[in-house]
Amino acid sequence: MFTGIITDVGRVRRVEKTGDTRFEIETSYDTDTIDIGASIACSGPCLTVVEKGEGWFAVDVSDETLSCTNLDDWREGTKVNLERALKIGDELGGHVVTGHVDAVVMVLHQETVGDSTRLVFSLPAKYAGLVAAKGSICLDGISLTVNEVGDDSFGVNIIPHTQEHTTFGTLTVGRRINFEIDVLARYVARMTEVNNKK
Incomplete structure (x- = not known):
């Protein structure tokens, strides 16, 4: 974990x-x-x-x-x-991440907004309902907050600290990125699926 x-x-x-x-x-x-x-x-x-x-x-x-x-x-x-790996008693500074990648997404757009960088990624249709604005997402191992979600894309903002201390400082359009949905969204989706079959 x-x-x-x-x-x-x-x-x-x-x-x-x-x-x-x-x-x-x-x-x-x-x-x-x-x-x-x-x-x-x-x-x-x-x-x-x-x-x-x-x-x-x-x-x-x-x-x-x-x-x-x-x-x-x-x-x-x-x-x-x-x-x-997280140890019992460690500070949970991001969100719960399993390290189980769901898909690979692509950087579609990049622009500077103030001191930050706005990034837009492709969103596979299979996971569109599992990504929410203001929710958490894990991209290349980094816990990030989703800013906006469209039908086939989503966006995040990268602050200078994240750019300086991760690989996202050298990110370019077209790069393939590991994508893991929030574990809470995964279980809510599964419960909804099961309940809809009853």
């Missing part, structure tokens, strides 16, 4: 494709405090640490994960938003 508050921006230092795909990621985390088998959210997806060294850790990614995330776009040098 995560909060969508990014605590480090890592960098892919190596990509190895054998059976699964292995990514080695450089980090400023003290890797002595990371156990093999620990979960780390890497630009959204919750991934398992399978190997580590001083200043880096490795994760294995299955073809299934590659098919439903943007990790297939990662190359050596790709920057990665990182968040370690």
Whole structure:
């Protein structure tokens, strides 16, 4: 479980494709405090640490994960938003994030509004009813507030702090982004679906 508050921006230092795909990621985390088998959210997806060294850790990614995330776009040098798993008693600064990516969305529009950046993303029809203005959304692992929702798009504003401390400082139109809906919306939708069948 995560909060969508990014605590480090890592960098892919190596990509190895054998059976699964292995990514080695450089980090400023003290890797002595990371156990093999620990979960780390890497630009959204919750991934398992399978190997580590001083200043880096490795994760294995299955073809299934590659098919439903943007990790297939990662190359050596790709920057990665990182968040370690939530511990009991930690501050919940964002919202409850599972690290289970629902879809990949695309940056459609970008503009400067004051000191902030307004971003508009595509919205798959399947999830249109699960995104609400003033609700929470997780994009590439970042907890954000939705500003507006259209039939096939939604918008968020990125403040300077988020631009400086995440990969969103270098975002461009056309970029593919990992998208996770709010877990509360997921369960409300499921309850509605079940109740409508009764």
